[in-house]
Amino acid sequence: xxxxxxxxxxxxxxxxxxxxxxxxxxxxxxxxxxxxxxxxxxxxxxxxxxxxxxxxxxxxxxxxxxxxxxxxxxxxxxxxxxxxxxxxxxxxxxxxxxxxxxxxxxxxxxxxxxxxxxxxxxxxxxxxxxxxxxxxxxxxxxxxxxxxxxxxxxxxxxxxxxxxxxxxxxxxxxxxxxxxxxxxxxxxxxxxxxxxxxxxxxxxxxxxxxxxxxxxxxxxxxxxxxxxxxxxxxxxxxxxxxxxxxxxxxxxxxxxxxxxxxxxxxxxxxxxxxxxxxxxxxxxxxxxxxxxxxxxxxxxxxxxxxxxxxxxxxxxxxxxxxxxxxx
Amino acid sequence: xxxxxxxxxxxxxxxxxxxxxxxxxxxxxxxxxxxxxxxxxxxxxxxxxxxxxxxxxxxxxxxxxxxxxxxxxxxxxxxxxxxxxxxxxxxxxxxxxxxxxxxxxxxxxxxxxxxxxxxxxxxxxxxxxxxxxxxxxxxxxxxxxxxxxxxxxxxxxxxxxxxxxxxxxxxxxxxxxxxxxxxxxxxxxxxxxxxxxxxxxxxxxxxxxxxxxxxxxxxxxxxxxxxxxxxxxxxxxxxxxxxxxxxxxxxxxxxxxxxxxxxxxxxxxxxxxxxxxxxxxxxxxxxxxxxxxxxxxxxxxxxxxxxxxxxxxxxxxxxxxxxxxxxxxxxxxxxxxx
Numbered sequence: 001x002x003x004x005x006x007x008x009x010x011x012x013x014x015x016x017x018x019x020x021x022x023x024x025x026x027x028x029x030x031x032x033x034x035x036x037x038x039x040x041x042x043x044x045x046x047x048x049x050x051x052x053x054x055x056x057x058x059x060x061x062x063x064x065x066x067x068x069x070x071x072x073x074x075x076x077x078x079x080x081x082x083x084x085x086x087x088x089x090x091x092x093x094x095x096x097x098x099x100x101x102x103x104x105x106x107x108x109x110x111x112x113x114x115x116x117x118x119x120x121x122x123x124x125x126x127x128x129x130x131x132x133x134x135x136x137x138x139x140x141x142x143x144x145x146x147x148x149x150x151x152x153x154x155x156x157x158x159x160x161x162x163x164x165x166x167x168x169x170x171x172x173x174x175x176x177x178x179x180x181x182x183x184x185x186x187x188x189x190x191x192x193x194x195x196x197x198x199x200x201x202x203x204x205x206x207x208x209x210x211x212x213x214x215x216x217x218x219x220x221x222x223x224x225x226x227x228x229x230x231x232x233x234x235x236x237x238x239x240x241x242x243x244x245x246x247x248x249x250x251x252x253x254x255x256x257x258x259x260x261x262x263x264x265x266x267x268x269x270x271x272x273x274x275x276x277x278x279x280x281x282x283x284x285x286x287x288x289x290x291x292x293x294x295x296x297x298x299x300x301x302x303x304x305x306x307x308x309x310x311x312x313x314x315x316x317x318x319x320x321x322x323x324x325x326x327x
Numbered sequence: 328x329x330x331x332x333x334x335x336x337x338x339x340x341x342x343x344x345x346x347x348x349x350x351x352x353x354x355x356x357x358x359x360x361x362x363x364x365x366x367x368x369x370x371x372x373x374x375x376x377x378x379x380x381x382x383x384x385x386x387x388x389x390x391x392x393x394x395x396x397x398x399x400x401x402x403x404x405x406x407x408x409x410x411x412x413x414x415x416x417x418x419x420x421x422x423x424x425x426x427x428x429x430x431x432x433x434x435x436x437x438x439x440x441x442x443x444x445x446x447x448x449x450x451x452x453x454x455x456x457x458x459x460x461x462x463x464x465x466x467x468x469x470x471x472x473x474x475x476x477x478x479x480x481x482x483x484x485x486x487x488x489x490x491x492x493x494x495x496x497x498x499x500x501x502x503x504x505x506x507x508x509x510x511x512x513x514x515x516x517x518x519x520x521x522x523x524x525x526x527x528x529x530x531x532x533x534x535x536x537x538x539x540x541x542x543x544x545x546x547x548x549x550x551x552x553x554x555x556x557x558x559x560x561x562x563x564x565x566x567x568x569x570x571x572x573x574x575x576x577x578x579x580x581x582x583x584x585x586x587x588x589x590x591x592x593x594x595x596x597x598x599x600x601x602x603x604x605x606x607x608x609x610x611x612x613x614x615x616x617x618x619x620x621x622x623x624x625x626x627x628x629x630x631x632x633x634x635x636x637x638x639x640x641x642x643x644x645x646x647x648x649x650x651x652x653x654x655x656x657x658x659x660x661x662x663x664x665x
Contacts, residue, residue, distance in 0.1 A: 061490065086562075089562070091560065091563075096557070098556065098560075103554060104553040104554050106558075108355070108578070109571070121563060166557070169561070
């Protein structure tokens with residue numbers, strides 16, 4: 001594995017809840033290597049989007065990144081940057097695409113103007129040259145009639161085209177890391193496949209790293225090199241795609257994978273993970289999955305599970321895995 | 328002082344042409360303008376006539392045609408030069424198109440020339456009504472010039488930055504809103520004086536709260552939208568976000584509020600005139616002075632009728648246009664049109 005471009009250690013984001021500050025993201029650590037796609041998977045409310053926003057320091061008040069957190073991007077301490085330096089890093093170093101392409105574009109500006117704004121923010125380019133660059137990137141992301149579409153307003157484009165515009169807008173300055181927060185959730189399936197293929201191509205071409213945030217294992221399987229599964233603000237399991245999807249060790253990952261409908265086993269009842277996610281501030285003291293885990297035993301309720309290495313690249317934070325692990 | 332009026336007309340003409348030219352180049356605005364012209368052609372024409380009359384009354388220069396009873400240094404507007412009020416005047420009241428005075432029946436100096444009759448001092452009522460157009464447009468326009476930037480400044484900063492700024496702005500707004508408007512208005516005019524500028528300023532100070540609330544609420548919503556988030560993720564500064572992403576998306580609100588405010592302001596000047604603190608030459612002043620005439624027998628109706636009708640038509644036209652504008656610019660109906 002090559003050197004990490006992004007290194008997150010001990011990242012903790014807290015929000016006020018019930019009089020105290022509850023961690024929405026609880027001391028998570030992860031790293032993304034140069035040219036790698038890391039998928040961050042988890043259900044709604046597990047803190048995956050918060051992690052992404054924290055990396056860009058875009059957590060809105062009353063949320064707060066706790067001081068023990070460390071985020072290092074290309075040997076620079078992100079949390080220590082001045083506001084102006086942070087602004088320069090956003091977009092040029094780390095860019096982010098959002099879930100809702102419908103709402104991600106300003107309805108009163110032409111899409112071309114928005115892409116040009118993004119470009120001219122970070123590079124000194126003349127108007128005409130910027131327009132050429134915008135048309136080129138439009139062509140690259142597969143927008144038909146790129147020159148004509150520069151003057152289109154967002155409401156004149158379909159959802160898939162808007163997401164392509166969004167990708168063009170984020171890639172026009174060639175960031176080294178792209179954070180994609182559920183980039184295909186709002187699109188229909190055929191368009192999803194096209195957008196995923198496009199992201200894959202661009203990632204190869206630009207040797208860009210991607211932090212992919214999703215709850216869709218289909219997307220994970222399509223795009224990712226490594227997978228980190230999040231539950232309740234912590235990383236439950238992390239490993240290469242083959243390891244996590246093929247041989248999951250954490251009961252939560254196993255449950256998630258079993259609850260995906262499959263064409264091979266049609267009919268019959270779909271398995272589910274019993275119970276619901278506890279609300280913020282009411283987490284159990286030990287393992288956060290303890291209340292819903294089929295393999296729960298004594299230490300689970302009291303002790304926070306340590307991360308156990310299953311292989312060099314694969315680890316899980318689970319007492320059950322630790323118990324069965326020959327060490 | 329004639330150069331101020333001339334300069335304002337020049338600036339308005341240039342700005343009007345520029346805005347029209349810019350709007351024509353933008354497809355959304357061009358469509359909106361075409362839709363407005365289609366739906367409210369008549370109201371637009373009437374409003375246009377009002378504006379032209381107001382401008383003709385604002386363009387003035389010194390000297391000229393050697394009319395009697397005018398000081399050599401006095402600048403007179405186009406309207407003044409057409410009506411020559413110092414020449415074509417009677418001694419007292421006369422009915423529209425009358426050839427004799429209303430009281431006593433003495434022959435008029437200029438029989439049949441006064442289309443809307445003359446008032447107590449023998450001045451032509453049509454002339455006074457047309458002079459009122461400028462005052463009305465000035466009250467509406469100048470006040471909005473004070474009011475809208477104030478409302479946007481407070482509303483957008485409160486909505487966008489939130490926290491302390493929001494608390495302070497909201498406190499100021501609630502305080503202002505809790506004082507009866509008319510009382511505050513009278514107090515301000517008493518303190519500042521009765522000039523046109525002062526009255527407009529006072530109306531602006533008392534009127535910005537409504538629009539400010541509206542823009543604050545809208546900004547709160549816009550701030551959370553993903554294109555603002557996306558702009559932040561791209562590293563756009565707060566100032567640029569407000570300028571490029573928040574304000575343009577408030578434009579429809581501002582335009583609609585401007586149109587509605589305008590009529591409200593013209594009407595509230597009437598109330599001020601009734602209380603004796605209105606502007607000279609306004610329709611409010613004419614209506615106020617007509618109070619006693621209404622109790623005469625036979626009744627002298629043309630003064631109040633002329634001023635009220637002029638006021639009514641202006642307010643109606645602007646309201647009709649505002650109503651159509653709201654339909655056209657509202658983003659929810661925008662989608663259905665395209």
